Amino acid sequence: MSDIAIRVQELGKLYRIGTAAARHDTLRDALASLVRPSRSFSGQDNKASNGSHFWALKDISFEIKRGTVIGVIGRNGAGKSTLLKILSRITEPTTGFAEIHGRVGSLLEVGTGFHPELTGRENIYLNGAILGMKRVEIDRKFDEIVAFSEIERFLDTPVKRYSSGMYVRLAFAVAAHLEPEILLVDEVLAVGDAAFQKKCMGKMGDVAGHGRTVLFVSHNMGVISQMCPQSIALREGRIVDFGDTREVINRYLKTLQDGNRAYAIEDRFARYPDRDIVLTGSSLLDQDQEPTDLVIAGQPITMEFEYRTRNNPQYAEISLTIFNQLGIPVSHLNTAMLAGPLGPLGERGHFRCTLEDTPLPSGSYRVALAVHLHGRRVEEHESALEFDVDDSGFFAHQSHAALQYSTMLLRHAWLHGKA
């Protein structure tokens, strides 16, 4: 028996292009096209037969040794979730094969199968069974799970009455007690409060220490570098990097910036002789000041812009406009609103702008930037920074705000009164 836990060869997954809504046909249309197969307007009728496809994953090959913890990074849409879904057998690969030695537990979401009408106690059993635990196993770990979740007092309350924090804690507590030989974890640590996240990571760290093999997807570079000695970087469905996590992350962040825009400083100074300040780079920092490329709605995020100056300007006014992927300006932020001009500037430095709560719906965003020196606009960028937002943890029960109806998420409460 080899010491390989996961072996993947030439794995590929072909998806039909389209949003969820477009993936469904109606029986009526299908029957209609059976009756009149020749009449297809603009190819819409038979989108099933010749609809376009794309490779969400392509030529993926790697081997993972038993007992190692591997991080998986990549931008939204790179194929990370698809990879985990194939390895968890949720969806089938189109090409290639994977060989898995050992029992697999997958955690693609916290609280899968939780039912709001059921009590905390009932949901522990239900969720445990759904995650693949045996009943005796849940019985055995029950007290531990309850203690971990810190919700003892509400054990017999339906979870629909839980606050979002309690809900997530309970869901995590169950998940944290999974003990498969191979654990596949998707971006689940993104939800929940920071203290509890730490606790879960501690528990997961224990897991890693017990000879378990873990494949861990996250946008949080801090967590990845803390937990995973080695990482895989995916880009547009292909593996572009596999090795020592620190190096992989460094190269990854670099490609992110290269991909976003090139800040060739000297060049820019030369091109814009009238500008005494230019942007040299931008990045996104999470609440622990770790670089990240994902914004979690509901959590603080810091946008950082690096600059260089010449001719010794003193103060700068910065304004940012955040646009969503539909091109709609979502919000305008300006130093004049809060701090006043920033400075003295010096030769080089950075501006940081921290959003406290980030109430943005899931999607891609760009930040346009303008810098004023002494009242004169001297530098501007249509897209100084780009980022993706995940809003799945913003409200108590995961639900995504549709972009066409929302430009922002509002904290709200529901109340019901009977006349």
Next chain:
Amino acid sequence: MIEQTGMITEEASSDEPALSSFASLVDIPVTVIEPSRGLSFIDLQAFWHYRELLYFLVWRDIKVRYKQTALGVIWVILQPLASMAIFTILFGVLLDAPSGEVPYPLFAFAGLLPWNYFSFALTRSSTSVVTNANLVTKIYFPRVMIPLSAVISGLVDFVVSLLVFVVMMVLFAITPTWAILLLPLFLLLAMLTSLGFGLWLSALNVRYRDINHLAPFIVQIWMYLTPVVYATTLIPERFRFLLSLNPMTGVIEGFRWALFGPGVTDTVLAPAFVALSVGIALVVFFTGLVFFRTTEKTFADIV
């Protein structure tokens, strides 16, 4: 025709995951994941492995159903009684439909008992995969368990109405015969039929969302094509065999036969007809199973 590949082959049979102990190195299960070819049939091994999940899915359905409606059990008792009353007035009194030696209300109830179960199980199972999309896209387990759990959880309502029926039998002073021992067989046939059609419809529903609206409509029409509230003797002799193409005819005739005893209800339950009903139910079930198992690979992608 059926190629028994399945997408997964589990090669070891150990049930308990043994963690990182050297002894376990020998029986670490190896899972091979690859694109599947051809038609798939049931993977009994996986099914057995996940049996507890089936239990919990059924348990969840039942718990939630009885928690959500304050009326709960009362509703389950009232519903067949109310339809019985309506049909008794319509068919029993106004149309004076024949019901053999059995009082019409009982006759109708005996038909509604399996029919209500069937209609509940069929509508629930046909939408089950879509309503459980969050499970389908987030974890692996034999997908067949979803419609199956819907069919099983419907049994609770059935048992409650059966108890009501027993009370009525006592009130009408009817003593069952040995035939009642065969009742479970006809119930099994009802389950098989609803699961068979449920497998077809739930798999189709993933792609064709209008099945949602279609299913209740089908059930409605189907009821009048089934001798639920009338006796088969109402149908001219030469068309009767057409009735038995409908597996639910076998179920309902069988129920009356088992509950009231042979020869009491004026039925024309020729064994050949029952055999035909059973045969058709089996065909629907097995084709449904193959269709479901073959299309289930795309469930997570399009649901």
